Amino acid sequence: MVSLVAHNLSLIRAGKLLLDDISLSARGAGSIAIIGPNGAGKSTLLKTFAGLLYPSAGAVALGDQALQHVPADERARTIGYMPQHFAPHWDIRVRDLLRISVERVGTAAAAVRVDEVLTTHAIGDFANRWWSTLSGGESARILLAMVTAIDPPILLADEPAAALDPLYRLDMIERIAKRGRTGICIAVMHDIDLAFRFFDRIVMMKNGQVVADGSAAELFETSHLEETFGVRFLRSKIDNVRFAGIGWPTGSPSAKQVAVVGARSTVGIVKAAPL
C-alpha cells in the first residue's frame, strides 16, 4: 500500500518560515485538496512532497523510506507531479513529449506505450500537434496525460485548473480527483467550490500551518472556511452535492451590506451543459 507522510515538516527559505511543523499523512487511496489563502505554503508543501524542496526540519516518508533516500527512478515511478506552470524550453510535438515521459521507466516499447497513452487519455488527435499551438485547456490535458502516462500511484497537482475556462476546469478537476479512487491524489486548489465537491478530504492551510484537516463533508459544516480565508461563504446543497461559494467579508456586516449581497445572484460551476 502506497503512502506519503509528512512528519513535523518545517521549511525555511531566505529566512522566512514557509512550512511550520506540518504533519500530514495519505495512505492507500483518496483525493485530498489543499486549500488556503495566498502565501499559506500550499505549493511549497506540494513541492516538498514531490522531492523538489528539502525540508529544513522533519521529513517526508514515501512508504517506509525517507523521500530523500528513495532512489530517483523509483520516486519518478511512484510520484507524478503536475506543476502550476509548465512550458517546455523547446517547442515539441505532443507525441515526443509523451515519449520522454514514458521513457522515465525504460525505453523498451516506448512508441507502443505512447500510443496507449494517446488512446486511454483520448488525445490521439493531438499526437502531432506542437505544444505552442495548444490552447490553455488542451495543454492542461496533455500535461496531465504526460504526468500520469506511467500511471504513478501518487499524483501531486499544483492548481491544475487555475487558468482554465469553466468547462475545461470542471473536466480537469474531475479527472484529477478520480485518480483518488485507485491511488493518492493531492491537489492544491483555488476553486473552493470544486474542492468540496470532488475531493474526499480537505486540508486547510494558513501561514505555513495546517489549520484544519478532515473529510470534505465534515469540514463543509464547520466555520474553518471562514476562519482560514477571512470571508463568509454561502453554502448550499443541490442533489446532495456541496457548494461553498464566496459570500462577504467576515466581521459583522451592516444590515445594508448583507442586503446588497443577499440581493445579488451568484453563479457557480455545476456541470457540463449537454452539447
Next chain:
Amino acid sequence: MRVWITLGGFVFLALTVGICAGHTWEGPDAVFRALAGDTSMESALLLEWRVPRVLAAALVGALLGLGGAIFQGVFRNPLAEPYLLGSAGGAALGATVALLVPLSLSQTFSLPILAFAGAWGATLLVIGVARAAGTMDVSTLLLSGVAVSAVLAAFKSFLMLALSDETVSLQVVLSWVLGGMQTPTWAGVGGLAAVSLAALLGCLALAPGLDKLGLGEAMASTFGMNVDRFIGVAVLVGAATVAISVTVGGLIGFVGLAAPHIARWRLGPLHRSVIPASALIGAAIVTLADAIARSALPPAEIPLGLVTAVAGGPFFLFLLARSRQW
C-alpha cells in the same frame, strides 16, 4: 529517414567540393582517380595534402556541432554556444599557455590538456555566476559569458604580448587563435576520427537527459534526474568536445550556434536526432568554410575562423531578430 539521407548527401557534397577546392581547382574526376589508387604526382599530392585536411576539417566541424548541441541542450537556450559561453575562450587561453609558456610537458600533451582545462573552467565559471544570480535565463548567461570571455581574452592577449619573442613566433599563435586547420598526417586524421567517435558516443549518451532537462528542471527532477549532477557531467562532456576541436582547429565561431539550430528546425527537439544531425551539419559547414579559406585568395589562406564569422555573424543577428524557438 529522408532527412538523414539529405544530410548525408550534403556532407558527401561538401567533402567532394572540399577536396576539389584549393590553390588549384581539381575536377571530381581527378579526385576519383586519386582515391582509386592512381600513382601520378597530382594524385599523390591530393591524397597526402588535401584529403586529410578536408577530413580533419569535417571532423572539427562535427565536434563543434556536437559541442553546440550539448551546450544548447544544457542551457536550454538556442543562443548558447561554446564561443559565447566562454568555453572556446577558455580553451584558447589554455592553448596559448601551452604554445607560449615553456613547460616541462611536451606540446602534444600540454595543448589538449590545457585547452580542456580552460574550456571546462570557463564554462563552470559562467554557470557559477549565473547560478549565483539565481537564474539561468538568456540574458544572465550571455552577459556572464561575455564578461568571462572578455577577461580570458585579455589574459590571452597579455600572454601573447609578454611571452612571444624570436623563438616563439606570434604568427603561430595568431593563426591558431583566428581559427585555422593545419594539414594533418593520415595517422593524425585517424586519431582525430577515433576521438570524435568517442565524443559522439559520449554526447549521444546524454540525449535522454537533455530531453528531460528540456522540460524544465522541476519536471526533469520529478522524472528521476539528479539535475545538478547531470548538468555537471554534460558540461564536462561538452567542454571536452570543444577542447578537442579547439586543439585541432583553433577558434572557429558560430558553427556550434548554427548547426544545432538547423538540426532542430529540420528534425524537432529530441536530442537523439539533434545531436547526430548537428554533427553532420557542422561537418558540412566547416568543410565548405575551409574550402573557401583555402581557395578564395591563393596562394594565401584566409583564417577559417574569419570565414565562419563573416557568414555566422549575420546568421546570429538573424536569430536574435526572430523569436521562434527551435
